Amino acid sequence: MTSISTKHFRWWLGIAIAVHFIILILLGLSRHWGYMTSINDLGQFDQAIWGWLHGEPFLNTITLNQQVNWLGLHFQPILIVFVPLYAILSSVIWLTIAQAFALSIAAWPVFLIANRVCQSEKAGLMWALVYLVNPFLLNAAAWDFHIISLAVPFVAMGMLSIESKNLRILFLSCLVILSCKEHLGVMVVGFGLLWWIKNKSCKPAIGLILIGAAHSILVLSIIMPALSPTGEHLMLEEGFGHLTRYSWLGNSLKEIFQMLLFNPIYVIKAAMFEMGGGSYLLVLLLLFLGFPLAAPLFLLPGLADLAANILSANPMMGGMFSYHSADLIPILTITAVYGVERISRWTKKFSAKELAGFVFITSTILGYYFAPLPLPGAQNVWAPNHFFNLPDPIIQTIRSKVGDKASISAQANVGAHFSQRKQIYRFPNKVEDVDAIILRLESPTTNINNIPEKMKSDRKYFATTLDAHLQMDRTEYIDTIEHLLSGSKYGILYWNDPWLVFKRGLPNHGSHKQIKQKLYQLRREWQINS
Numbered sequence: 001m002t003s004i005s006t007k008h009f010r011w012w013l014g015i016a017i018a019v020h021f022i023i024l025i026l027l028g029l030s031r032h033w034g035y036m037t038s039i040n041d042l043g044q045f046d047q048a049i050w051g052w053l054h055g056e057p058f059l060n061t062i063t064l065n066q067q068v069n070w071l072g073l074h075f076q077p078i079l080i081v082f083v084p085l086y087a088i089l090s091s092v093i094w095l096t097i098a099q100a101f102a103l104s105i106a107a108w109p110v111f112l113i114a115n116r117v118c119q120s121e122k123a124g125l126m127w128a129l130v131y132l133v134n135p136f137l138l139n140a141a142a143w144d145f146h147i148i149s150l151a152v153p154f155v156a157m158g159m160l161s162i163e164s165k166n167l168r169i170l171f172l173s174c175l176v177i178l179s180c181k182e183h184l185g186v187m188v189v190g191f192g193l194l195w196w197i198k199n200k201s202c203k204p205a206i207g208l209i210l211i212g213a214a215h216s217i218l219v220l221s222i223i224m225p226a227l228s229p230t231g232e233h234l235m236l237e238e239g240f241g242h243l244t245r246y247s248w249l250g251n252s253l254k255e256i257f258q259m260l261l262f263n264p265i266y267v268i269k270a271a272m273f274e275m276g277g278g279s280y281l282l283v284l285l286l287l288f289l290g291f292p293l294a295a296p297l298f299l300l301p302g303l304a305d306l307a308a309n310i311l312s313a314n315p316m317m318g319g320m321f322s323y324h325s326a327d328l329i330p331i332l333t334i335t336a337v338y339g340v341e342r343i344s345r346w347t348k349k350f351s352a353k354e355l356a357g358f359v360f361i362t363s364t365i366l367g368y369y370f371a372p373l374p375l376p377g378a379q380n381v382w383a384p385n386h387f388f389n390l391p392d393p394i395i396q397t398i399r400s401k402v403g404d405k406a407s408i409s410a411q412a413n414v415g416a417h418f419s420q421r422k423q424i425y426r427f428p429n430k431v432e433d434v435d436a437i438i439l440r441l442e443s444p445t446t447n448i449n450n451i452p453e454k455m456k457s458d459r460k461y462f463a464t465t466l467d468a469h470l471q472m473d474r475t476e477y478i479d480t481i482e483h484l485l486s487g488s489k490y491g492i493l494y495w496n497d498p499w500l501v502f503k504r505g506l507p508n509h510g511s512h513k514q515i516k517q518k519l520y521q522l523r524r525e526w527q528i529n530s
Contacts, residue, residue, distance in 0.1 A: 009121035013111050013128055017104050020132050024100035024141040034389035035444040039415025039426050041144035046092050050420040052083045064229060065429050072227030073234060075182035075219045076147040090420060095145035102150050103141055106330050107132050109156040113163050114337045123353055126360050131333040133367030134287060140326035142372035142382060148326050151180040156330035158191050167204050174208060182219045186304035188212030194300045220253055245312040277310035280318035287366060289359055292332050294339030302331040316463060320370060321381055381464045383447040394499055401494055406435035412471035414440045426471060428480045435504050441518050442498035444469055449527050475528050478519055485512055
């Protein structure tokens with residue numbers, strides 16, 4: 001029979017999850033309505049789902065400026081679950097709700113595991129809160145929607161099913177995980193190995209290992225290359241910008257395995273020291289005071305993401321203000337639970353509850369400081385113009401004027417508001433070919449020029465600044481708009497400061513003086529030398 005104290009702690013957990021969920025929804029919606037979401041993230045997912053309802057499943061024209069199948073870029077068939085929801089209401093709000101719910105609800109299996117391991121509901125609540133306030137998790141919610149967030153509760157459930165020896169839940173969790181990202185077959189292999197080691201049962205473990213290995217081979221070697229416009233996995237090829245992440249290891253899976261096998265010292269030196277993998281690992285572990293290292297076997301399911309993030313040439317994947325580590329956080333939290341229990345048995349100086357308390361205090365302080373929220377004393381690195389924004393009615397006006405069938409080139413940070421169409425590109429791509437160009441002459445952030453000296457040579461990749469939101473150098477942005485104003489191919493369809501919409505074939509006259517004054521004002525505000 002559940003005790004009063006058990007009900008008490010579970011009620012507090014339920015309240016914490018609900019509050020966390022509401023905060024993440026408000027954060028996600030405010031970012032979208034405040035033009036801090038991106039055509040290259042939210043817009044891509046929106047178009048891929050919308051395409052299902054218009055005869056183009058997994059449609060993508062944004063990434064490579066040509067029509068491709070999204071599964072050839074990222075293997076994420078779980079997007080199909082949103083199709084019926086889009087049939088009811090075609091809106092990215094579904095994605096925001098799903099991400100917030102997934103990240104918040106994963107605290108429940110964390111609580112159940114900690115309760116079982118520590119034999120204490122109080123400890124279970126404490127560890128669940130450690131998970132909820134983790135800055136990597138909070139900042140994952142501050143990015144656009146990403147499929148990896150949907151895997152998070154199933155990763156936590158997978159860990160719980162191993163602790164409770166529930167094979168059915170483990171297999172179901174792994175099936176969902178496999179539908180979320182191309183490299184997560186390796187995670188399923190890790191779950192199989194952990195089941196084998198912890199529960200001393202080889203047949204289910206071998207089954208999971210084979211499923212995970214088969215998934216990796218089938219997806220990475222056959223399905224994705226077949227759907228890729230180049231015939232190869234883009235992340236292994238040169239010349240695709242931020243998509244080119246692992247070509248330094250080789251241009252095929254075979255070459256990568258050979259590099260890892262025959263040049264491990266070179267790979268470790270490059271990844272851990274030259275590319276920042278060591279500092280990334282250090283930060284992850286310090287958030288848990290290093291306690292996961294006391295129970296390293298429970299990190300096995302996380303090796304896939306750790307390897308993917310550490311070996312990536314794109315430094316964003318190893319950053320706290322990214323989303324790539326979201327599914328590692330439940331694994332690290334749960335591994336820390338086991339680690340603390342082991343350490344408390346080895347030493348009599350501190351109890352497991354006291355050690356958990358130290359982690360809780362550390363996580364709370366760092367979670368507060370690095371929270372993507374306007375809290376007193378917090379970094380709030382995204383620095384939005386306003387914390388909470390409401391929908392802009394002008395969006396619908398522009399959609400009506402442009403038309404649903406028009407091809408458009410849209411400013412990166414407004415593109416996700418117009419991505420439900422068969423041809424959309426990130427401005428300034430395709431500016432000579434599209435029917436309309438949609439721009440918003442205003443920064444969504446007060447973080448205009450706060451860039452570390454070492455990043456100034458390539459400031460558009462410093463994720464929290466204006467250039468990153470525009471996904472182009474702001475000087476080039478202004479110059480391109482002035483070029484369009486002086487040209488004859490496009491005329492002004494709509495001008496309502498800060499909105500500017502060009503349309504092909506219209507007479508090139510109208511509000512040029514007002515727009516030029518606006519651009520001059522932006523040059524001054526954005527510290528651009530004329």
